Amino acid sequence: MRRSRFALATLALALSITAAPSSARAQPTSPDATRTLLIGAADGDDAYLFSRISAAVRLSSGIIVVANQGSSELRWFSPTGRWIRSRGRQGDGPGEFRGLRRFLRLPGDSLLAEDGLSARMTLYDSAGALARSWNIAEAAASVTPPPLGRLRDGSFVALAERALARPPGYTRFEASVLRYRDGKIVDTLLTSVGGEWFTVGCGTQQSPGLCGVGVPYGLRSLAATAGPFVYLGNGERYEVQRLDVRTQRVDTLRRDVPARPLSAARRAAFIDSVSGMVTEARRELARQRFATAPVRRTMPFFELLATDDRGNLWVARPQERTGTVREWDVFSAEGRFVRTVMLQASLVVTAIAEGYVVGVTRDADGVEFVAVYRLR
16 A cells, blocks of 8 residues: 555645634524425334434435435435335345445436445445446455545545554554545545544453453544545544645634533443343443543543534534434535534534535434435
8 A cells, every 4th residue: 555655744744724723602493494305114114114224315406315224225315205126135236236335426416325334335326226336445355444435536535444552451543544546545635643442351360351341532533535535533622624625735723612511420321221221131241341440521522523614514413411402514615714613412413515414314213314415
Protein backbone atom coordinates (compact mmCIF):
# COMPACT_ATOMS: atom_id res chain seq x y z
CA MET A 1 0.00 0.00 0.00
CA ARG A 2 1.44 3.38 -0.98
CA ARG A 3 1.13 6.25 1.49
CA SER A 4 0.56 9.66 -0.03
CA ARG A 5 3.82 11.58 0.19
CA PHE A 6 1.90 14.73 0.99
CA ALA A 7 -0.51 13.46 3.64
CA LEU A 8 1.65 13.44 6.78
CA ALA A 9 3.92 16.32 5.86
CA THR A 10 1.03 18.61 5.13
CA LEU A 11 -0.60 17.91 8.49
CA ALA A 12 2.13 19.85 10.26
CA LEU A 13 1.44 22.84 8.00
CA ALA A 14 -2.34 22.64 8.26
CA LEU A 15 -4.28 25.87 7.95
CA SER A 16 -6.62 26.42 10.88
CA ILE A 17 -10.18 27.45 10.02
CA THR A 18 -11.72 28.45 13.34
CA ALA A 19 -15.35 29.35 13.86
CA ALA A 20 -16.34 32.15 16.17
CA PRO A 21 -16.84 31.22 19.84
CA SER A 22 -20.34 30.07 20.64
CA SER A 23 -22.16 31.80 23.43
CA ALA A 24 -23.55 29.78 26.32
CA ARG A 25 -27.21 28.88 25.89
CA ALA A 26 -29.76 26.44 27.17
CA GLN A 27 -30.22 23.13 25.39
CA PRO A 28 -32.91 23.73 22.70
CA THR A 29 -35.98 21.51 22.73
CA SER A 30 -37.48 22.21 19.29
CA PRO A 31 -36.11 20.29 16.27
CA ASP A 32 -35.44 21.99 12.94
CA ALA A 33 -37.06 19.20 10.92
CA THR A 34 -40.59 17.85 10.53
CA ARG A 35 -41.28 14.17 9.93
CA THR A 36 -42.98 13.53 6.60
CA LEU A 37 -42.80 9.72 6.35
CA LEU A 38 -42.42 6.65 8.57
CA ILE A 39 -41.85 3.23 6.99
CA GLY A 40 -42.03 -0.05 8.88
CA ALA A 41 -44.26 -2.22 11.04
CA ALA A 42 -44.12 -4.35 14.15
CA ASP A 43 -45.79 -7.27 12.37
CA GLY A 44 -47.53 -8.11 9.11
CA ASP A 45 -46.12 -7.94 5.58
CA ASP A 46 -42.43 -8.98 5.48
CA ALA A 47 -41.62 -6.07 3.16
CA TYR A 48 -42.21 -3.66 6.04
CA LEU A 49 -40.44 -5.67 8.73
CA PHE A 50 -36.84 -4.53 9.23
CA SER A 51 -33.93 -6.21 10.95
CA ARG A 52 -30.57 -4.43 11.32
CA ILE A 53 -31.02 -1.56 8.86
CA SER A 54 -27.54 -0.55 7.71
CA ALA A 55 -28.42 2.24 5.25
CA ALA A 56 -31.35 4.27 3.94
CA VAL A 57 -31.44 7.07 1.37
CA ARG A 58 -33.97 9.25 -0.41
CA LEU A 59 -33.62 9.45 -4.20
CA SER A 60 -34.33 12.62 -6.17
CA SER A 61 -37.75 11.17 -7.09
CA GLY A 62 -38.65 10.84 -3.41
CA ILE A 63 -38.26 7.04 -3.49
CA ILE A 64 -36.69 5.60 -0.33
CA VAL A 65 -34.19 2.72 -0.58
CA VAL A 66 -33.31 0.70 2.52
CA ALA A 67 -30.51 -1.82 3.11
CA ASN A 68 -31.86 -4.53 5.43
CA GLN A 69 -28.99 -6.64 6.77
CA GLY A 70 -31.26 -9.22 8.37
CA SER A 71 -32.54 -10.41 4.97
CA SER A 72 -29.57 -9.24 2.81
CA GLU A 73 -32.01 -7.14 0.78
CA LEU A 74 -32.31 -3.69 -0.70
CA ARG A 75 -35.91 -2.51 -0.58
CA TRP A 76 -37.45 0.32 -2.61
CA PHE A 77 -40.44 2.30 -1.26
CA SER A 78 -42.55 4.96 -2.96
CA PRO A 79 -42.57 8.59 -1.72
CA THR A 80 -45.68 7.66 0.28
CA GLY A 81 -44.01 4.61 1.88
CA ARG A 82 -45.53 1.87 -0.28
CA TRP A 83 -43.23 -1.09 -0.99
CA ILE A 84 -42.18 -1.26 -4.67
CA ARG A 85 -39.53 -3.97 -4.98
CA SER A 86 -36.76 -5.87 -3.19
CA ARG A 87 -33.41 -6.95 -4.55
CA GLY A 88 -30.84 -9.31 -3.07
CA ARG A 89 -30.73 -12.28 -0.75
CA GLN A 90 -28.19 -14.29 1.25
CA GLY A 91 -25.56 -15.87 -0.96
CA ASP A 92 -22.44 -15.43 -3.08
CA GLY A 93 -23.96 -15.06 -6.53
CA PRO A 94 -24.68 -11.89 -8.55
CA GLY A 95 -26.96 -9.60 -6.57
CA GLU A 96 -26.53 -11.70 -3.41
CA PHE A 97 -24.84 -10.68 -0.15
CA ARG A 98 -23.13 -12.28 2.80
CA GLY A 99 -22.51 -9.02 4.67
CA LEU A 100 -24.61 -6.16 3.30
CA ARG A 101 -23.29 -3.20 5.27
CA ARG A 102 -24.19 -0.04 3.38
CA PHE A 103 -24.66 1.55 -0.01
CA LEU A 104 -23.91 4.85 -1.70
CA ARG A 105 -26.28 6.96 -3.74
CA LEU A 106 -24.47 7.96 -6.95
CA PRO A 107 -25.34 10.59 -9.58
CA GLY A 108 -28.44 9.66 -11.53
CA ASP A 109 -29.87 7.82 -8.51
CA SER A 110 -27.91 4.65 -9.15
CA LEU A 111 -26.91 2.77 -6.00
CA LEU A 112 -23.67 1.04 -5.09
CA ALA A 113 -24.14 -1.66 -2.42
CA GLU A 114 -21.17 -2.97 -0.44
CA ASP A 115 -20.71 -6.53 0.82
CA GLY A 116 -18.09 -6.39 3.57
CA LEU A 117 -17.62 -10.15 3.89
CA SER A 118 -17.37 -10.82 0.15
CA ALA A 119 -15.31 -7.64 -0.48
CA ARG A 120 -17.61 -6.88 -3.40
CA MET A 121 -19.51 -3.88 -4.76
CA THR A 122 -22.82 -4.26 -6.59
CA LEU A 123 -24.22 -1.50 -8.79
CA TYR A 124 -27.97 -1.01 -9.33
CA ASP A 125 -29.38 1.47 -11.83
CA SER A 126 -32.06 4.03 -10.99
CA ALA A 127 -34.80 1.49 -11.79
CA GLY A 128 -33.37 -1.04 -9.33
CA ALA A 129 -31.93 -3.36 -12.00
CA LEU A 130 -28.61 -5.10 -11.33
CA ALA A 131 -25.94 -3.47 -13.53
CA ARG A 132 -22.66 -5.14 -12.48
CA SER A 133 -20.50 -6.14 -9.53
CA TRP A 134 -16.77 -6.25 -8.79
CA ASN A 135 -14.32 -6.86 -5.95
CA ILE A 136 -13.08 -3.85 -4.00
CA ALA A 137 -9.90 -5.40 -2.56
CA GLU A 138 -7.40 -8.13 -3.31
CA ALA A 139 -8.95 -11.58 -3.58
CA ALA A 140 -7.21 -12.70 -0.37
CA ALA A 141 -9.02 -10.08 1.71
CA SER A 142 -12.01 -11.47 3.60
CA VAL A 143 -13.06 -8.20 5.24
CA THR A 144 -12.50 -4.74 3.81
CA PRO A 145 -13.41 -1.34 5.29
CA PRO A 146 -16.77 -0.08 3.96
CA PRO A 147 -16.64 2.84 1.51
CA LEU A 148 -17.47 6.29 2.85
CA GLY A 149 -18.14 7.79 -0.55
CA ARG A 150 -16.90 8.40 -4.06
CA LEU A 151 -14.54 11.19 -5.08
CA ARG A 152 -14.98 13.20 -8.26
CA ASP A 153 -12.27 11.21 -10.04
CA GLY A 154 -14.36 8.04 -9.63
CA SER A 155 -12.26 6.50 -6.86
CA PHE A 156 -13.73 5.47 -3.51
CA VAL A 157 -12.53 6.19 0.01
CA ALA A 158 -12.83 4.13 3.19
CA LEU A 159 -11.82 4.42 6.85
CA ALA A 160 -9.39 1.86 8.29
CA GLU A 161 -8.01 1.52 11.83
CA ARG A 162 -4.86 0.00 13.28
CA ALA A 163 -4.54 -0.77 17.00
CA LEU A 164 -1.41 0.74 18.58
CA ALA A 165 -1.26 -1.85 21.40
CA ARG A 166 -2.15 -5.52 21.76
CA PRO A 167 -4.99 -6.64 24.07
CA PRO A 168 -5.85 -6.94 26.86
CA GLY A 169 -5.97 -3.44 28.28
CA TYR A 170 -6.30 0.01 26.80
CA THR A 171 -5.33 0.95 23.25
CA ARG A 172 -5.59 3.87 20.87
CA PHE A 173 -6.07 3.45 17.16
CA GLU A 174 -4.38 4.99 14.17
CA ALA A 175 -7.08 6.07 11.74
CA SER A 176 -6.39 6.22 8.00
CA VAL A 177 -8.54 7.18 5.03
CA LEU A 178 -7.76 4.83 2.13
CA ARG A 179 -8.51 5.27 -1.54
CA TYR A 180 -9.73 2.49 -3.87
CA ARG A 181 -9.31 2.62 -7.61
CA ASP A 182 -10.26 -0.15 -10.04
CA GLY A 183 -10.93 -2.47 -7.11
CA LYS A 184 -7.51 -1.98 -5.47
CA ILE A 185 -6.33 0.00 -2.46
CA VAL A 186 -3.93 2.47 -4.08
CA ASP A 187 -3.25 5.21 -1.54
CA THR A 188 -3.54 6.44 2.02
CA LEU A 189 -4.96 9.94 1.85
CA LEU A 190 -5.00 11.01 5.48
CA THR A 191 -3.75 9.56 8.77
CA SER A 192 -4.29 10.66 12.37
CA VAL A 193 -4.78 9.38 15.90
CA GLY A 194 -8.22 7.81 16.02
CA GLY A 195 -10.47 6.20 18.60
CA GLU A 196 -9.84 4.17 21.74
CA TRP A 197 -10.82 0.76 23.12
CA PHE A 198 -10.49 -1.31 26.28
CA THR A 199 -10.32 -5.12 26.53
CA VAL A 200 -10.41 -7.41 29.57
CA GLY A 201 -9.82 -11.09 30.13
CA CYS A 202 -13.00 -13.16 30.31
CA GLY A 203 -14.22 -16.71 29.87
CA THR A 204 -13.36 -19.53 32.25
CA GLN A 205 -10.14 -20.99 33.60
CA GLN A 206 -10.55 -23.89 31.22
CA SER A 207 -11.46 -21.64 28.29
CA PRO A 208 -10.01 -18.14 28.80
CA GLY A 209 -10.72 -15.38 26.33
CA LEU A 210 -10.82 -11.65 25.74
CA CYS A 211 -13.86 -9.39 25.87
CA GLY A 212 -13.90 -5.93 24.34
CA VAL A 213 -15.83 -3.61 26.64
CA GLY A 214 -14.80 -0.25 25.22
CA VAL A 215 -14.53 3.06 27.04
CA PRO A 216 -17.77 4.67 28.24
CA TYR A 217 -18.38 7.58 25.87
CA GLY A 218 -14.92 6.99 24.44
CA LEU A 219 -13.35 8.49 21.35
CA ARG A 220 -14.14 7.04 17.92
CA SER A 221 -12.42 7.26 14.56
CA LEU A 222 -14.77 9.29 12.35
CA ALA A 223 -14.49 10.15 8.66
CA ALA A 224 -16.63 11.50 5.83
CA THR A 225 -16.22 12.69 2.25
CA ALA A 226 -17.94 15.19 -0.03
CA GLY A 227 -16.86 16.40 -3.45
CA PRO A 228 -13.04 16.66 -3.44
CA PHE A 229 -12.79 16.75 0.36
CA VAL A 230 -12.02 14.04 2.91
CA TYR A 231 -12.69 14.68 6.62
CA LEU A 232 -11.15 12.90 9.63
CA GLY A 233 -11.52 13.42 13.40
CA ASN A 234 -12.15 11.68 16.73
CA GLY A 235 -13.85 14.21 19.01
CA GLU A 236 -10.95 14.54 21.45
CA ARG A 237 -10.90 18.23 20.57
CA TYR A 238 -13.25 20.19 18.36
CA GLU A 239 -10.98 19.72 15.37
CA VAL A 240 -11.73 18.04 12.05
CA GLN A 241 -8.96 17.61 9.49
CA ARG A 242 -9.98 18.26 5.89
CA LEU A 243 -7.93 17.11 2.89
CA ASP A 244 -8.49 18.56 -0.57
CA VAL A 245 -7.44 15.64 -2.79
CA ARG A 246 -6.90 17.98 -5.74
CA THR A 247 -4.15 20.01 -4.06
CA GLN A 248 -3.20 17.75 -1.08
CA ARG A 249 -3.82 20.73 1.19
CA VAL A 250 -4.95 19.87 4.73
CA ASP A 251 -7.04 22.34 6.74
CA THR A 252 -8.28 22.03 10.30
CA LEU A 253 -11.88 23.02 11.02
CA ARG A 254 -12.42 24.18 14.60
CA ARG A 255 -15.08 25.62 16.88
CA ASP A 256 -14.55 27.23 20.26
CA VAL A 257 -17.14 25.41 22.34
CA PRO A 258 -17.01 24.29 26.00
CA ALA A 259 -16.47 20.66 26.91
CA ARG A 260 -19.48 18.83 28.33
CA PRO A 261 -18.72 17.01 31.60
CA LEU A 262 -19.27 13.26 31.85
CA SER A 263 -20.94 12.67 35.18
CA ALA A 264 -20.57 9.51 37.24
CA ALA A 265 -24.32 8.94 36.91
CA ARG A 266 -24.17 9.10 33.14
CA ARG A 267 -21.19 6.74 33.03
CA ALA A 268 -23.00 4.28 35.33
CA ALA A 269 -26.11 4.43 33.14
CA PHE A 270 -23.96 3.68 30.08
CA ILE A 271 -22.46 0.59 31.75
CA ASP A 272 -25.88 -0.67 32.77
CA SER A 273 -27.17 -0.16 29.22
CA VAL A 274 -24.30 -2.24 27.79
CA SER A 275 -25.40 -5.15 29.95
CA GLY A 276 -28.84 -4.98 28.39
CA MET A 277 -30.19 -4.26 31.89
CA VAL A 278 -31.73 -7.73 31.87
CA THR A 279 -30.83 -8.91 35.35
CA GLU A 280 -28.88 -7.54 38.29
CA ALA A 281 -26.31 -10.31 37.74
CA ARG A 282 -25.69 -9.10 34.16
CA ARG A 283 -25.40 -5.51 35.34
CA GLU A 284 -22.92 -6.49 38.03
CA LEU A 285 -20.81 -8.43 35.53
CA ALA A 286 -20.67 -5.38 33.26
CA ARG A 287 -19.65 -3.17 36.20
CA GLN A 288 -16.81 -5.55 37.06
CA ARG A 289 -15.51 -5.55 33.49
CA PHE A 290 -15.61 -1.76 33.30
CA ALA A 291 -14.06 -1.32 36.76
CA THR A 292 -10.54 -0.86 35.40
CA ALA A 293 -11.52 0.91 32.18
CA PRO A 294 -10.30 4.49 31.67
CA VAL A 295 -12.64 7.13 33.10
CA ARG A 296 -13.24 10.12 30.85
CA ARG A 297 -14.08 13.35 32.64
CA THR A 298 -15.71 14.98 29.62
CA MET A 299 -17.78 13.87 26.66
CA PRO A 300 -16.20 13.84 23.19
CA PHE A 301 -16.66 17.20 21.50
CA PHE A 302 -18.46 15.43 18.66
CA GLU A 303 -19.68 11.89 18.02
CA LEU A 304 -20.60 11.66 14.32
CA LEU A 305 -19.61 13.14 10.95
CA ALA A 306 -21.87 13.29 7.90
CA THR A 307 -22.06 15.19 4.62
CA ASP A 308 -24.95 16.30 2.42
CA ASP A 309 -25.46 16.64 -1.33
CA ARG A 310 -24.35 20.30 -1.27
CA GLY A 311 -20.93 19.43 0.09
CA ASN A 312 -21.63 20.62 3.63
CA LEU A 313 -20.09 18.82 6.62
CA TRP A 314 -22.43 17.95 9.51
CA VAL A 315 -20.84 17.45 12.93
CA ALA A 316 -23.00 15.84 15.65
CA ARG A 317 -22.44 17.14 19.16
CA PRO A 318 -23.03 14.80 22.16
CA GLN A 319 -26.64 15.01 23.19
CA GLU A 320 -27.95 15.64 26.65
CA ARG A 321 -28.89 12.46 28.49
CA THR A 322 -32.56 13.42 28.78
CA GLY A 323 -32.67 15.71 25.76
CA THR A 324 -35.03 15.26 22.83
CA VAL A 325 -32.76 16.85 20.22
CA ARG A 326 -29.17 16.53 19.09
CA GLU A 327 -27.12 19.50 17.88
CA TRP A 328 -25.52 19.20 14.44
CA ASP A 329 -23.00 21.89 13.50
CA VAL A 330 -22.97 22.56 9.75
CA PHE A 331 -19.83 23.71 7.90
CA SER A 332 -19.94 24.89 4.29
CA ALA A 333 -17.85 23.41 1.49
CA GLU A 334 -15.51 26.38 2.03
CA GLY A 335 -14.90 25.27 5.62
CA ARG A 336 -16.94 28.02 7.30
CA PHE A 337 -19.31 27.33 10.18
CA VAL A 338 -22.84 28.03 8.93
CA ARG A 339 -25.25 27.24 11.75
CA THR A 340 -26.37 24.62 14.26
CA VAL A 341 -29.31 22.42 13.27
CA MET A 342 -31.41 20.53 15.83
CA LEU A 343 -32.49 17.02 14.84
CA GLN A 344 -34.47 14.44 16.79
CA ALA A 345 -32.17 12.73 19.29
CA SER A 346 -33.72 9.31 18.62
CA LEU A 347 -32.90 9.45 14.90
CA VAL A 348 -29.82 7.59 13.62
CA VAL A 349 -29.05 9.70 10.56
CA THR A 350 -28.20 7.75 7.38
CA ALA A 351 -28.49 10.40 4.64
CA ILE A 352 -28.96 14.16 4.18
CA ALA A 353 -29.94 15.42 0.72
CA GLU A 354 -32.23 17.88 -1.05
CA GLY A 355 -33.54 19.34 2.17
CA TYR A 356 -34.42 15.98 3.71
CA VAL A 357 -32.87 13.89 6.48
CA VAL A 358 -33.32 10.10 6.41
CA GLY A 359 -32.58 7.86 9.35
CA VAL A 360 -33.50 4.92 11.52
CA THR A 361 -35.61 5.12 14.66
CA ARG A 362 -37.05 2.56 17.07
CA ASP A 363 -40.27 2.29 19.02
CA ALA A 364 -40.54 1.41 22.69
CA ASP A 365 -40.20 -2.29 21.87
CA GLY A 366 -37.05 -1.80 19.78
CA VAL A 367 -38.77 -2.27 16.41
CA GLU A 368 -36.88 -0.50 13.60
CA PHE A 369 -38.47 2.08 11.31
CA VAL A 370 -37.17 4.34 8.54
CA ALA A 371 -38.07 7.98 9.14
CA VAL A 372 -37.87 10.87 6.67
CA TYR A 373 -37.73 14.47 7.89
CA ARG A 374 -37.92 17.71 5.93
CA LEU A 375 -35.53 20.40 7.12
CA ARG A 376 -37.08 23.76 7.96
